[in-house]
């Protein structure tokens with residue numbers, strides 16, 4: 004659906020060239036939710052702007068459904084860009100227009116017939132749960148409701164792809180979850196391909212199928228969310244995963260002697276007493292330092308950080324046995 008091949012983007016800062024994107028190579032499949040995560044300045048927005056044709060790569064190509072936007076003449080580009088919807092961190096709604104007019108705006112630009120606009124706006128408002136707010140102005144809406152309007156507007160011209168630029172960064176955690184669930188619903192109901200950029204692992208974990216980690220303008224890691232999340236390879240990825248897990252304060256809780264493990268349970272394992280059964284067999288005891296149960300998209304998973312107490316050899320057998328039962332076990336550094 005989206006093929007990004009050897010994309011470079013160089014900006015001139017004064018007289019000096021600055022490489023914001025370096026040899027980016029990515030494929031996004033039809034119908035998937037693809038996340039791009041990176042720190043501030045990593046190049047996320049530049050990459051997103053290359054995908055929707057707002058920015059032209061200095062080298063390389065971006066093709067959306069086979070069409071290379073940077074090769075399109077302005078008129079054609081305008082038409083092709085209608086196939087790409089976009090939502091923004093700060094919503095970018097027209098403050099002097101009602102919810103109805105905000106959602107209708109892209110269709111009016113595309114000169115859609117009045118009756119079709121009316122029907123489509125009502126359908127979209129219902130999809131995002133705002134059918135009773137069509138006469139409201141943006142100032143009368145909460146942040147979450149504004150983003151719902153942004154989503155409805157982005158879907159107005161029936162795009163193939165929805166790009167989300169830090170779409171939940173301005174929202175509180177509860178509203179973030181409701182917007183993420185709405186994106187997931189839309190992805191599943193409409194089969195819409197979604198590409199989102201974020202600096203929050205939580206967002207990736209909640210709804211993405213695959214993720215690319217961008218650092219200094221390069222993709223440093225890319226794969227299924229479950230693999231990247233459970234077995235991060237690059238230091239930047241590890242940092243995001245640690246932040247997402249809230250690992251920061253753990254070191255202060257451990258004792259000097261024990262072996263600290265992060266044990267991840269997935270799917271049905273999440274509900275089974277595997278740890279208890281294992282330590283009973285190996286004669287270890289343990290204390291729980293942290294525990295959580297959550298979902299990666301729709302897959303339940305649990306994480307426990309435990310400190311094992313007992314002989315080193317028994318600790319090793321415990322780790323082997325847990326791994327033998329299919330659990331993901333990381334022996335955490337001292």
Ligand SMILES: Nc1ncnc2c1ncn2[C@@H]1O[C@H](COP(=O)(O)OP(=O)(O)OP(=O)(O)O)[C@@H](O)[C@H]1O
Nearest residue numbers: 014015016023041042043044045046047048049050
């Ligand atoms: N038009 C421009 N001219 C010069 N430099 C630019 C331009 N646009 C972006 N940059 C630089 O390119 C780098 C990547 O910027 P970009 O906005 O893509 O990062 P980002 O990962 O989206 O960051 P943030 O999360 O803070 O928005 C930054 O160092 C930025 O200063």
